[in-house]
Amino acid sequence: MIDETVAEIEGMQTHSSSVVAVKAARALTELLEREYATVEEFVRDLERNSSVLRRANPSHASLFNVQHSITREVDEDEPEDVASAKAALADAIDRAVERVEDGKDRAASHTAETLEDGMTVLTHDYSSTVNAAIERAVEEGNELSVYVTEARPRLAGRKTARHLAGIDGVEPTLIVDSAAGNYLEECDCVLMGMDCLVGDTLYNRVGTYPIAATAADLDVPMRVTGSGAKLIDSGFVFENDYRPASEVLLEPAEGFAVENPLYDATPIRLLDAIITDDGAMAF
CATH class of the missing domain: 3.40.50.10470 (Translation initiation factor eif-2b; domain 2)
Known part of the structure; x- marks a missing residue:
């Protein structure tokens, strides 16, 4: 999922930068299916893949912000084992997607009031x-x-x-x-x-x-x-x-x-x- 999302972002098949940010956030759910020996290994893989997704389009601030918020929230959660680290990632992804989609919804509502x-x-x-x-x-x-x-x-x-x-x-x-x-x-x-x-x-x-x-x-x-x-x-x-x-x-x-x-x-x-x-x- 991550590799496919990176290719899609690089090809600009998706035109909305908000949609790109959401797709990239959800792509990180692939890590929930992988096996890790330690929390440190999981966090390194998260940071590496998040960086790869960010670099897929360095012009998108929303992509940068969302990926940064996900990795920061997992780090701040200070998980003690791989299972809790994965749970922290799942929660961080859900919150990030909700913030973007809710933000778009409220921005559209405010904009409609001007028309x-x-x-x-x-x-x-x-x-x-x-x-x-x-x-x-x-x-x-x-x-x-x-x-x-x-x-x-x-x-x-x-x-x-x-x-x-x-x-x-x-x-x-x-x-x-x-x-x-x-x-x-x-x-x-x-x-x-x-x-x-x-x-x-x-x-x-x-x-x-x-x-x-x-x-x-x-x-x-x-x-x-x-x-x-x-x-x-x-x-x-x-x-x-x-x-x-x-x-x-x-x-x-x-x-x-x-x-x-x-x-x-x-x-x-x-x-x-x-x-x-x-x-x-x-x-």
Whole structure:
């Protein structure tokens, strides 16, 4: 399970960083089935596998936070034997998963409160928290129009558009990334998920920064939402992920280079609000 989860994270088959964090936490249950002679051997194996999972995507703060919390809680439990160490790990995994999922749920609820009937929203990429917030808003009787960027080159926005198309009360429109500025003047706000917030910088799917800058120029409120597990102050260094050129260009590049960064950096001064499980932080 651990090896398969690492491969999945490295291949970005799962687009939501919260889902990645939960999958990686649950992958550690594999250790509960292994045999260990001592507690020390168990703890070493836990730390090694947790490190492997963290390194599978060093750009995900939620992955870092969840893995760190699991290993810390097992260590703080000070188990006296392997059986109690395994019990401590099982409990730590359950708590970590609950924190992420509960955090997403509450963040979506707070975000839904900002969406009013008749609003037009622009979103970028795919965010399970954004989708949940929109679903909750229309369940309250609101109708929304949503412009969805394709989020090239992996086209995660198409997944968002298809999801929103299945929700009564939502009218989604898929647009190419470069057309965002053309439609922002029609929008009441921009609403996106977030990969992580480190200090005063938002790291999110590439294309977020130009949308945020354009929205600021047009006085369109820019809001991001996600679990508080994605906020981090120290101990974490963001590393961008540069994807294969083949995602951009199928044929070989001859005489030129192809760059395909997965994320970009947006200063929080361009944001109007960050909405987490603790509510909204306005700027």
